[in-house]
Amino acid sequence: MKLHIIGCGDAFGNGGRNQSGYLVEAADRLFLMDCGPTTLLGMKKAGFDPRRLDVVFLSHLHGDHFGGLPFFFISYLHESARSDPFQIAGPPGTEEKVVELYRVMYGGDIPPIRFYTLHPDRSEVIAGIQVLPFRVPHQLHAVSLGLRFSYEGKQILFSGDSAWTDDFLTHARGADLFLCECSYYDRHSTNHLAYKILQGHLTDLECRQLVLTHLGEEMLRLRGQLGVVCAEDGMVIEF
Numbered sequence: 247m248k249l250h251i252i253g254c255g256d257a258f259g260n261g262g263r264n265q266s267g268y269l270v271e272a273a274d275r276l277f278l279m280d281c282g283p284t285t286l287l288g289m290k291k292a293g294f295d296p297r298r299l300d301v302v303f304l305s306h307l308h309g310d311h312f313g314g315l316p317f318f319f320i321s322y323l324h325e326s327a328r329s330d331p332f333q334i335a336g337p338p339g340t341e342e343k344v345v346e347l348y349r350v351m352y353g354g355d356i357p358p359i360r361f362y363t364l365h366p367d368r369s370e371v372i373a374g375i376q377v378l379p380f381r382v383p384h385q386l387h388a389v390s391l392g393l394r395f396s397y398e399g400k401q402i403l404f405s406g407d408s409a410w411t412d413d414f415l416t417h418a419r420g421a422d423l424f425l426c427e428c429s430y431y432d433r434h435s436t437n438h439l440a441y442k443i444l445q446g447h448l449t450d451l452e453c454r455q456l457v458l459t460h461l462g463e464e465m466l467r468l469r470g471q472l473g474v475v476c477a478e479d480g481m482v483i484e485f
Protein backbone atom coordinates (compact mmCIF):
# COMPACT_ATOMS: atom_id res chain seq x y z
CA MET A 247 0.00 0.00 0.00
CA LYS A 248 1.17 3.54 -0.65
CA LEU A 249 0.56 6.89 0.94
CA HIS A 250 0.91 9.81 -1.45
CA ILE A 251 1.46 13.13 0.29
CA ILE A 252 -0.66 15.43 -1.86
CA GLY A 253 -0.53 18.25 0.65
CA CYS A 254 1.14 18.42 4.04
CA GLY A 255 0.83 22.14 4.76
CA ASP A 256 -0.93 23.92 7.58
CA ALA A 257 -3.74 26.48 7.32
CA PHE A 258 -1.31 29.38 6.86
CA GLY A 259 0.53 28.36 3.71
CA ASN A 260 3.79 27.87 5.60
CA GLY A 261 6.57 26.49 3.45
CA GLY A 262 4.47 27.08 0.31
CA ARG A 263 2.97 23.64 0.78
CA ASN A 264 -0.39 22.36 -0.39
CA GLN A 265 -3.01 22.08 2.31
CA SER A 266 -4.05 18.76 3.85
CA GLY A 267 -4.65 15.94 1.41
CA TYR A 268 -3.29 12.41 1.85
CA LEU A 269 -4.03 9.80 -0.76
CA VAL A 270 -3.95 6.12 0.12
CA GLU A 271 -3.47 3.78 -2.81
CA ALA A 272 -4.23 0.08 -2.38
CA ALA A 273 -4.46 -2.52 -5.14
CA ASP A 274 -8.17 -1.86 -5.71
CA ARG A 275 -8.90 1.23 -3.65
CA LEU A 276 -8.00 4.90 -3.71
CA PHE A 277 -9.06 7.09 -0.83
CA LEU A 278 -8.27 10.48 0.62
CA MET A 279 -7.70 11.45 4.18
CA ASP A 280 -8.80 15.12 4.22
CA CYS A 281 -9.30 17.36 1.24
CA GLY A 282 -7.83 20.85 1.57
CA PRO A 283 -8.33 23.51 -1.12
CA THR A 284 -5.30 22.38 -3.16
CA THR A 285 -6.11 18.65 -3.20
CA LEU A 286 -7.52 18.32 -6.72
CA LEU A 287 -4.57 20.15 -8.26
CA GLY A 288 -2.16 18.10 -6.15
CA MET A 289 -3.81 14.86 -7.23
CA LYS A 290 -3.55 15.85 -10.89
CA LYS A 291 0.08 16.86 -10.39
CA ALA A 292 0.70 13.36 -8.97
CA GLY A 293 -0.93 11.87 -12.09
CA PHE A 294 -4.21 10.62 -10.60
CA ASP A 295 -7.56 10.77 -12.37
CA PRO A 296 -10.03 12.19 -9.79
CA ARG A 297 -12.68 9.73 -10.98
CA ARG A 298 -10.67 6.92 -9.43
CA LEU A 299 -11.29 8.24 -5.93
CA ASP A 300 -13.50 5.82 -3.99
CA VAL A 301 -14.07 7.83 -0.83
CA VAL A 302 -12.88 10.87 1.13
CA PHE A 303 -12.56 10.63 4.92
CA LEU A 304 -12.57 13.95 6.77
CA SER A 305 -10.93 14.34 10.17
CA HIS A 306 -12.67 17.66 10.90
CA LEU A 307 -14.38 20.57 9.23
CA HIS A 308 -11.71 23.26 9.09
CA GLY A 309 -11.18 24.87 5.69
CA ASP A 310 -7.65 23.57 5.19
CA HIS A 311 -9.01 20.02 5.61
CA PHE A 312 -12.28 20.02 3.66
CA GLY A 313 -12.29 23.20 1.54
CA GLY A 314 -11.18 21.36 -1.61
CA LEU A 315 -14.33 19.28 -2.05
CA PRO A 316 -16.25 21.78 -4.25
CA PHE A 317 -13.50 21.54 -6.89
CA PHE A 318 -14.05 17.78 -7.09
CA PHE A 319 -17.79 18.39 -7.44
CA ILE A 320 -17.43 20.77 -10.38
CA SER A 321 -14.87 18.46 -11.94
CA TYR A 322 -17.37 15.56 -11.71
CA LEU A 323 -20.14 17.76 -13.09
CA HIS A 324 -18.39 19.44 -15.98
CA GLU A 325 -15.25 17.55 -16.86
CA SER A 326 -14.86 14.03 -15.52
CA ALA A 327 -18.26 12.49 -14.81
CA ARG A 328 -18.25 9.59 -12.38
CA SER A 329 -20.18 6.39 -12.99
CA ASP A 330 -20.90 5.96 -9.27
CA PRO A 331 -21.79 8.41 -6.47
CA PHE A 332 -18.93 10.21 -4.74
CA GLN A 333 -18.58 9.08 -1.12
CA ILE A 334 -17.69 11.40 1.75
CA ALA A 335 -17.37 10.41 5.41
CA GLY A 336 -16.76 12.90 8.18
CA PRO A 337 -17.73 14.06 11.66
CA PRO A 338 -21.28 15.15 12.56
CA GLY A 339 -22.29 18.17 10.45
CA THR A 340 -20.28 17.10 7.39
CA GLU A 341 -23.16 16.98 4.90
CA GLU A 342 -24.57 20.37 5.94
CA LYS A 343 -21.19 22.12 5.89
CA VAL A 344 -20.02 20.60 2.62
CA VAL A 345 -23.27 21.46 0.84
CA GLU A 346 -23.21 25.00 2.31
CA LEU A 347 -19.63 25.50 1.15
CA TYR A 348 -20.48 24.33 -2.34
CA ARG A 349 -23.51 26.69 -2.47
CA VAL A 350 -21.32 29.66 -1.51
CA MET A 351 -18.57 28.77 -3.98
CA TYR A 352 -20.57 27.64 -7.03
CA GLY A 353 -24.25 26.95 -6.31
CA GLY A 354 -26.47 25.08 -8.73
CA ASP A 355 -26.36 21.34 -9.22
CA ILE A 356 -24.33 19.11 -7.00
CA PRO A 357 -23.16 15.70 -8.28
CA PRO A 358 -24.55 12.53 -6.66
CA ILE A 359 -22.88 12.12 -3.25
CA ARG A 360 -23.31 9.55 -0.52
CA PHE A 361 -22.53 11.06 2.87
CA TYR A 362 -21.61 9.06 5.97
CA THR A 363 -21.41 10.45 9.50
CA LEU A 364 -18.49 9.23 11.59
CA HIS A 365 -19.16 9.08 15.31
CA PRO A 366 -16.38 8.78 17.89
CA ASP A 367 -15.57 5.20 18.87
CA ARG A 368 -18.00 3.72 16.36
CA SER A 369 -16.24 1.58 13.81
CA GLU A 370 -17.61 1.66 10.24
CA VAL A 371 -16.87 -0.08 6.97
CA ILE A 372 -17.12 2.33 4.03
CA ALA A 373 -16.21 1.25 0.50
CA GLY A 374 -14.80 -1.88 2.14
CA ILE A 375 -12.40 0.17 4.27
CA GLN A 376 -12.68 -0.17 8.01
CA VAL A 377 -12.38 3.10 9.89
CA LEU A 378 -12.37 3.69 13.62
CA PRO A 379 -12.91 7.37 14.44
CA PHE A 380 -12.03 8.73 17.87
CA ARG A 381 -12.35 12.21 19.31
CA VAL A 382 -9.19 14.31 19.53
CA PRO A 383 -8.52 17.63 21.31
CA HIS A 384 -8.60 20.27 18.57
CA GLN A 385 -11.96 22.06 18.39
CA LEU A 386 -14.03 23.16 21.36
CA HIS A 387 -17.49 23.35 19.83
CA ALA A 388 -17.27 20.75 17.08
CA VAL A 389 -16.04 17.19 16.87
CA SER A 390 -12.51 16.64 15.54
CA LEU A 391 -11.53 13.07 14.84
CA GLY A 392 -8.45 10.95 14.70
CA LEU A 393 -8.94 8.10 12.23
CA ARG A 394 -7.61 4.58 12.31
CA PHE A 395 -7.97 2.67 9.05
CA SER A 396 -7.68 -1.03 8.29
CA TYR A 397 -7.62 -2.36 4.79
CA GLU A 398 -6.16 -5.56 3.41
CA GLY A 399 -4.17 -6.26 6.53
CA LYS A 400 -2.63 -2.77 6.75
CA GLN A 401 -3.34 -0.24 9.45
CA ILE A 402 -2.96 3.52 9.21
CA LEU A 403 -3.44 5.99 12.01
CA PHE A 404 -4.10 9.62 11.10
CA SER A 405 -4.17 12.19 13.90
CA GLY A 406 -6.09 14.85 12.00
CA ASP A 407 -5.36 18.17 13.74
CA SER A 408 -4.87 17.59 17.44
CA ALA A 409 -2.97 18.31 20.60
CA TRP A 410 -1.43 15.26 22.24
CA THR A 411 -3.78 12.59 23.57
CA ASP A 412 -2.77 9.24 25.06
CA ASP A 413 -5.32 7.72 22.68
CA PHE A 414 -2.57 8.00 20.06
CA LEU A 415 -0.58 5.40 22.03
CA THR A 416 -3.55 3.03 22.03
CA HIS A 417 -4.37 3.44 18.34
CA ALA A 418 -0.77 3.49 17.12
CA ARG A 419 -0.21 0.02 18.57
CA GLY A 420 0.39 -2.29 15.62
CA ALA A 421 -0.19 0.43 13.02
CA ASP A 422 1.96 0.23 9.90
CA LEU A 423 1.99 3.99 9.61
CA PHE A 424 1.13 6.85 11.95
CA LEU A 425 0.68 10.15 10.14
CA CYS A 426 0.77 12.69 12.92
CA GLU A 427 0.33 16.43 12.82
CA CYS A 428 3.09 18.41 14.50
CA SER A 429 2.35 22.09 14.04
CA TYR A 430 4.75 23.46 16.64
CA TYR A 431 8.17 22.83 18.05
CA ASP A 432 7.80 23.92 21.66
CA ARG A 433 4.80 26.23 21.76
CA HIS A 434 2.19 25.41 24.39
CA SER A 435 -1.08 24.68 22.65
CA THR A 436 -4.32 22.94 23.60
CA ASN A 437 -5.31 22.25 19.98
CA HIS A 438 -2.14 21.39 18.07
CA LEU A 439 0.80 19.13 18.81
CA ALA A 440 4.24 20.44 19.70
CA TYR A 441 7.31 18.32 18.96
CA LYS A 442 8.61 18.79 22.51
CA ILE A 443 5.47 17.06 23.81
CA LEU A 444 5.59 14.31 21.18
CA GLN A 445 9.27 13.68 21.91
CA GLY A 446 8.41 12.47 25.41
CA HIS A 447 6.17 9.77 23.91
CA LEU A 448 8.28 8.61 20.97
CA THR A 449 9.62 5.48 22.65
CA ASP A 450 6.08 4.49 23.71
CA LEU A 451 4.62 4.66 20.20
CA GLU A 452 4.35 1.09 18.94
CA CYS A 453 3.85 1.82 15.25
CA ARG A 454 6.13 0.72 12.42
CA GLN A 455 6.54 4.14 10.81
CA LEU A 456 5.92 7.64 12.08
CA VAL A 457 5.57 10.56 9.69
CA LEU A 458 5.05 14.12 10.91
CA THR A 459 2.94 16.56 8.93
CA HIS A 460 1.07 19.92 9.10
CA LEU A 461 4.31 21.60 10.17
CA GLY A 462 4.34 25.25 11.16
CA GLU A 463 7.17 27.71 10.51
CA GLU A 464 9.46 26.68 13.34
CA MET A 465 9.07 22.97 12.67
CA LEU A 466 9.85 23.56 9.00
CA ARG A 467 13.06 25.28 9.98
CA LEU A 468 14.14 22.56 12.42
CA ARG A 469 12.84 19.43 10.65
CA GLY A 470 16.24 18.35 9.31
CA GLN A 471 17.72 18.15 12.82
CA LEU A 472 15.06 16.12 14.61
CA GLY A 473 15.80 12.60 13.38
CA VAL A 474 12.15 11.93 12.51
CA VAL A 475 10.51 11.58 9.10
CA CYS A 476 8.62 14.70 8.05
CA ALA A 477 6.19 14.77 5.13
CA GLU A 478 6.92 16.69 1.93
CA ASP A 479 4.46 17.33 -0.87
CA GLY A 480 4.91 14.66 -3.54
CA MET A 481 6.43 12.15 -1.11
CA VAL A 482 5.31 8.53 -1.56
CA ILE A 483 5.55 6.23 1.45
CA GLU A 484 5.22 2.47 1.04
CA PHE A 485 4.05 0.41 3.95
Ligand SMILES: [Zn+2]
Nearest residue numbers: 256257310407
Ligand atom coordinates in the same frame (compact mmCIF):
# COMPACT_ATOMS: atom_id res chain seq x y z
ZN1 LIG B 1 -5.21 22.15 9.83
Ligand SMILES: [Zn+2]
Nearest residue numbers: 306308384407
Ligand atom coordinates in the same frame (compact mmCIF):
# COMPACT_ATOMS: atom_id res chain seq x y z
ZN1 LIG C 1 -7.96 22.24 12.20
